[in-house]
Amino acid sequence: MLTFIGLGLYDKTDISEKGLACIRSADSVFLECYTSRLMGTTPGELSGYYGRAVHSLYRDDVEQHPEALLAQAEQKNVVFLCAGDPMVSTTHADLRMRAAARGIRTAIIHAASISSAVCGLSGLQNYRFGKSCSLPFPQKNWFPTTPLDVILQNLSLRLHTLVYLDIHDDRFMTVPEAVDLLERMAGDRQVTIPLYVGIARAGSGEPVVRAGNAKAIRSTDFGPPLHILVIPAELHDMEQEYLEVFAGL
Structure with a gap:
């Protein structure tokens, strides 16, 4: 399972309660760090707030080499975090389609854009x-x-x-x-x-x-x-x- 979760616009408190609950129940948590940033927080602060390790991803990790993330999502509950709302960025839509092509269930939890x-x-x-x-x-x-x-x-x-x-x-x-x-x-x-x-x-x-x-x-x-x-x-x-x-x- 791969769930795309929007983090909102500015800091750790912008996430929805639904998104926060999903993160805290996930097996792995990834944070996309190249299309936008939450300037009112840091990955380390997010990790502490969630009570989960947060792994940062950059452009090559998502667009060129998403295999490791997708392989985990085939077996476990994986969340993919991004600033704003997930599907505003075409790179996230592409990742969701790649997941679907591998038979991976996906979901979206929206946030402010x-x-x-x-x-x-x-x-x-x-x-x-x-x-x-x-x-x-x-x-x-x-x-x-x-x-x-x-x-x-x-x-x-x-x-x-x-x-x-x-x-x-x-x-x-x-x-x-x-x-x-x-x-x-x-x-x-x-x-x-x-x-x-x-x-x-x-x-x-x-x-x-x-x-x-x-x-x-x-x-x-x-x-x-x-x-x-x-x-x-x-x-x-x-x-x-x-x-x-x-x-x-």
């Missing part, structure tokens, strides 16, 4: 979001521009864009860094992104939410990670008012 939390924090209406995109750190001789293509397509359809910011080992892209990259892309294409909404530490007791143009957002101190960015389309009146009240627009 950043894709829904941004709507509550920003007031941007969930049905107005188009395709999301990820913004990676540029590498030597490689500067990705696909995120701008997604943003411009969404804007042409009057849809908002959720932009996931890169995590690379212990380096976390910030909202101002993301805006710098997008402004560079927009400048090269001679287009304008009129409005940004930056969010930091969703799920914590003191999240930061700010809306404004590139200059305003780049001058904002969003504090520690994790950060995420939204590029809004033309705002409805209620969205405009919500951002004015809660995001300093």
Whole structure:
């Protein structure tokens, strides 16, 4: 049995009671550490809270070499933990399909996801979001521009864009860094992104939410990670008012 359990947005207390009970009755507990992180806790603290050893997994462990995990799940009750909600990430959906192909029973225990939390924090209406995109750190001789293509397509359809910011080992892209990259892309294409909404530490007791143009957002101190960015389309009146009240627009 392989159970995918979402841990929520920020710390050890975000997990559901159902998820916690499943962890405490499992034979093995694995924590995926590369698509996102719970910044309000550590794997060691999670292990103490659960009363179970927690084994960390990274990209290669899940995407390239999941055999050891799947072999255990064929014989035992195994849980696979991740920040947010499990099936938001395609890599988790792929792992579930691999398990099914081997005849392994699977289940999902859901939790809060950043894709829904941004709507509550920003007031941007969930049905107005188009395709999301990820913004990676540029590498030597490689500067990705696909995120701008997604943003411009969404804007042409009057849809908002959720932009996931890169995590690379212990380096976390910030909202101002993301805006710098997008402004560079927009400048090269001679287009304008009129409005940004930056969010930091969703799920914590003191999240930061700010809306404004590139200059305003780049001058904002969003504090520690994790950060995420939204590029809004033309705002409805209620969205405009919500951002004015809660995001300093």
